[in-house]
Amino acid sequence: MTNASAQTSAGSTSASDPNYERRWLVLVIVAVTQLMIVLDATIVNIALPQAQADLAITDGNRTWVVTAYALAFGALLLLGGRLSDYWGRRRSFVVGMSGFAVASAVGGLAQESWQLFVARAGQGIFAALLVPAALAILTVTFTDPKERAKAFGVFGAIAGGGAAVGLLLGGVLTEYLSWRWCLLVNVPVAVIAVVAAIVVVKESKADGDTRYDLPGAVLVALGLGSLVYGFTRAEHGWGSVSAVSFIAIGLALVVAFGYVEARSDNPLLPLSVLFHRDRGPAFFASMMVGAILVGATLFLTFYFQIVLQYSPIMAGLASMPITAGIFVTAGIASALLPRFGPKPLMSVGPVIAAVGLLLLTRIGVDSSYWASVFPALILVGLGLGLLIIPQQNVALIGVADHDAGAASALVNATMQVGGALGAAIFTSVYTSGKQTFLTDNPAPTPPATMPSPAASMKQVPSDQELAAMPESMRDFVLASVDRIFQAEVNAYHTVFAIAAVFIALISPVVVLVVRAKKDDLPAGDVVVHAG
The missing domain is CATH 1.20.1250.20 (MFS general substrate transporter like domains)
Known part of the structure; x- marks a missing residue:
């Protein structure tokens, strides 16, 4: 009786979940994706001093390498979750991973500081689509409570330990290759993950209302961007016109976002x-x-x-x-x-x-x-x-x-x-x-015999x-x-x-x-x- 019951349960699970038979391969793909995303949050930290010297980035601008990624990721993450559910989780995964790889390549090959900043923002944008899609695929694939616990345990362990691995890997790549490989390393990993997802993962979508709260997404992204930029301008003085103006505009846009969300039938938040x-x-x-x-x-x-x-x-x-x-x-x-x-x-x-x-x-x-x-x-x-x-x-x-x-x-x-x-x-x-x-x-005061004190202090x-x-x-x-x-x-x-x-x-x-x-x-x- 037990075996028959188990077989019936397994059969219904397999029928309702197209990824059931390949669920452990799906876990490997999602785990590799999670590791790459978590690594990227810390791997560039160690590389930043060398990237700063190589691209002549000022002290005031260097944290944009980190900020551009975090801001784009955080501001668009809620929208990315909606898109992955409605547009298709596998499709969102493939597009997100592909875009992340392209942005990583642009950053690794950057010759100017602005190119690196734009590439990091691009990574954040595509990560905001990729990460919810990966987690949604994992959620709909593992429906058995015990198996889901194991899958989420792997996912959580990578989330917790990936940051430390990123610091070490960033140090190794920077010291023995170049800071550029802290970004370029994503490209081959992404290519393998995209091919594996296309071959292994079956498409799934959410049912019901599939409207997007685009006004909310625009308002929160512009509002947070203005706030962050305003705080960066504070290096010229916390009372400077540019700092106060951008911070005020950012706060106003965030308030407007709240107003829109309160009246939306399908709010982003x-x-x-x-x-x-x-x-x-x-x-x-x-x-x-x-x-x-x-x-x-x-x-x-x-x-x-x-x-x-x-x-x-x-x-x-x-x-x-x-x-x-x-x-x-x-x-x-x-x-x-x-x-x-x-x-x-x-x-x-x-x-x-x-x-x-x-x-x-x-x-x-x-x-x-x-x-x-x-x-x-x-x-x-x-x-x-x-x-x-x-x-x-x-x-x-x-x-x-x-x-x-x-x-x-x-x-x-x-x-x-x-x-x-x-x-x-x-x-x-x-x-x-x-x-x-x-x-x-x-x-x-430099000695009179020193011709170029500034040059010696690089x-x-x-x-x-x-x-x-x-x-x-x-x-x-x-x-x-x-x-x-x-x-x-x-x-x-x-x-x-x-x-x-x-x-x-x-x-x-x-x-x-x-x-x-x-x-x-x-x-x-x-x-x-x-x-």
């Missing part, structure tokens, strides 16, 4: 998902986490490679304690969440992360990594891991079934948008802080080069290098201090607003893909 006593703080937390993971930690790469003179591989390894900390407390949080509920974890985690960020305000030009940097990064990771797991679960509390996809996508979108806004804000803070330090600490001279210099020139060069490095570190201190405030703000919001108990948590798997 149902406002009931966002404006909820428990879910609202979860989305706020997601945005702050994105600001830290994408925006603030980017400056660790600059500190390691510019100030401490680490190689790309060493910089990648030096950044990994954050990921290790997240892994440790993510497991602990998963075990504690059913016992204590989300509020205690979401209240304590941000405080621990904030302490770690504050410890980073004590780093110096000659700081010991193990004594000064490592403990701080571990605390940041431990705190974020304690926060992320309950935050992702709270984001789905009380969400109706037909809005579950929008709520899950919103977690990812807020994290990406938070990363874009964080990178813009922190870059403005960094640029203004560095300039203030250099203004308050004038450059040393990079840190080697010990052999210093030994060959006259003593007066050597003293001048060392003093100049120390001044520049002190300016860098002083600016990093300000960035990490503000980042600590950002993440710490989560705790009072959670304490005062969140009411969710352990029994309120959604049943089943919560899958949130990092990007």
